[in-house]
Amino acid sequence: MQRDKRKDKIIQKLQSAGSPVSASALAREFGVSRQIVVGDIAILRAEGYDITATPRGYVLPLNQEAASIYQIACKHDRAEILEELNAIVDCGGTVLDVTVDHPIYGELVGNLHISNRIEAREFVDRVNESKAPPLSLLTDGIHLHAIICRDEATLELIKEKLRSIGILFE
Incomplete structure (x- = not known):
């Protein structure tokens, strides 16, 4: 071809x-x-x-007509990555990326595109099999996620769930 x-x-x-x-x-x-x-x-x-x-x-970029992209701040340790991702996808969000503010390199972004529990589990399995630390561990667990969800009500549901499990950073 x-x-x-x-x-x-x-x-x-x-x-x-x-x-x-x-x-x-x-x-x-x-x-x-x-x-x-x-x-x-x-x-x-x-x-x-x-x-x-x-x-x-x-x-390729997601169709943004039916949804909006929001930023949320989170803080957790390595053991809580799956719980965080599952909370977001269970409430109707897709985790587009993770961003940390590194003291030397500035903003570091890792693309994720996780939209369900299977993808969350696969990601965590790769993290656990890898010798490289997750980006969030470079900043004492503090990081941002760009998430896509259909509306503000869904965003609030996601934030409330993350707040209830002690992961939302406010």
């Missing part, structure tokens, strides 16, 4: 996918190497496509 046709197919796949799509999955589908797909993604980004790399694969 020629590069231009493959790039078109990648965009179509990302637009229709309900979750992140890995470079390996795209490579298998198109019969090319993972590195070829990574190169195609780089070219698509240079052409202006807002493709985000998450720990589970590539995504």
